Amino acid sequence: MKKSDTDLSRRKLLKTTAAAGLAAAVFPSLARRTTLIQPQSNVAPSEFDEITVGDLQDGMKSGKYTARSIAEHYLKRIDEIDKHGPTINSIIELNPDAPKIADELDRERKEKGARGPMHGIPVVIKDNISTADKMMTTAGSLAMVGSKPERDSFVVQQLRKAGAVVLGKTNLSEWANIRSNHSTSGWSGRGGLTRNPYALDRNTSGSSSGSAAAATSNLTAVAIGTETDGSIVSPSSINGIVGIKPTVGLVSRTGIVPISRTQDTAGPMCRNVRDAATLLGAMVGVDTEDKASKASKGKFHKDYTKFLDASGIKGARLGVVRGYFGFLPQVDRIIDGALEVLKHNGAILVDPADIKSLAKLGNAENIVLQYELKTGMEKYLEWVGPSAPVHSLKDIIDFDDKHKDTEMKFFGQGIFLEAEARGQLTDKKYLDALAKCRRLSRTEGIDFVMNKYKLDALVAPTDAPAWKTDLVDGDHFLGGSSQAAAVAGYPSITVPAGFVSGLPIGISFFGRAWSEPALIRMAYAFEQATKVRRPPEFKPTLGLL
16 A cells, blocks of 8 residues: 555564565574675775774774874775765765864873773764764755754764764755655755665665765764664664663753754664664763753763673563564574574573554644754744844745755655644644553553563564665665654664675664663673674675576
């Protein structure tokens, strides 16, 4: 059945379906891998490939590297791989001041020492996260070209305080995939299409497409994305990296182009759990401008690496959410293999531990997101200041109508139109939908299941393998597990778990609000027990025939 243009299911509000037809590559520790006939990459290796934040810090301490030399290396790789060669197209804009900022941080290191673990470390951020510098913040839309906020988003303020070098901004699914049900993830009017580094004709998923592609391609030390429902964990899984979707409020949303005040959050996207934990510690902090952030007081940690424990699975009670299985047999085999690893390392599995209440959600999440998009967008555009080219969702809709040849050559703006027709956040329809979302995802959802079975976390497959990019019919999602934690505003972490025909598959750990320490501990232990990740080879296609 064809879905309407205003159905938000393509934003990771997914229905599971059975599918087959891809050659299987089961969990590598339990069975042989499928051999594929594929062309080899012509991308030259680099000493920085798979390098960690800790390695970079050690190099700067010893004098082997400087912040300047590290930044220059990544800028060169972006030119070689992102803009030429495979042409991943993950970076939408570079920061022209990055080398200068790196020089200043090198001088500071010599004179005063490093500020902390992020001192001199390059980071790329999604182009819906505002910066007060020479870069624009556009959410990938031509309607926002010229937008240069007068101050940094709170997240960027925190990064700069930590000594990070903001190297550039990443492409994304335009407007974080909230414009149309028929959109193609990884495409924006301003940035064009970001391609999957594992097979260039495959999709990156979204909406943090560029952040995921840049991180997995070793074009940056670490990256930051944003999520409303699946936009960190899905592209992280599909691009073979670790993604942390924090509890809503742990990371401030001030200065981030909004969708939902109840579900939006920024989070780390990195090649390993340790780097993700390091980056998360640099992002957190109470922001008085973000009401949700105030709730994080006393709950956040500036150092999440202290929770890393290679034996952190032992004794953990994990609930297997079988309701999120079944959309692809090959994925089920990989995750079942991962469950065996968890058991072997001391986890106590409760299988199944399904969140049955989510079946009653209906259209409630869609209603909430549409109401909050309309009011949130106007507030954000006012926050931007004089450089904002548009001032409301209606202005954006009008711009798109006037520029159909560029902005709407592949898909329309049905979700925008429906959101514009919504009323105020005092409307009974909105309040009822929000209450329903909270009750079914929290009280009768994650909290209920975890209390019932005395669980430390829930586990499920994160997503399907990457599909072939289709600019005609849009995305082809098979299934995923992001919705429960997204609607609840609770944390989730995805970690590489295996491959299907050379395409990455992730496993998700999720649980109660503010449970990042426990989730990071378990995710790290799983990562250390498996070490599944392997970097992409930038193959033109999988070559399965």
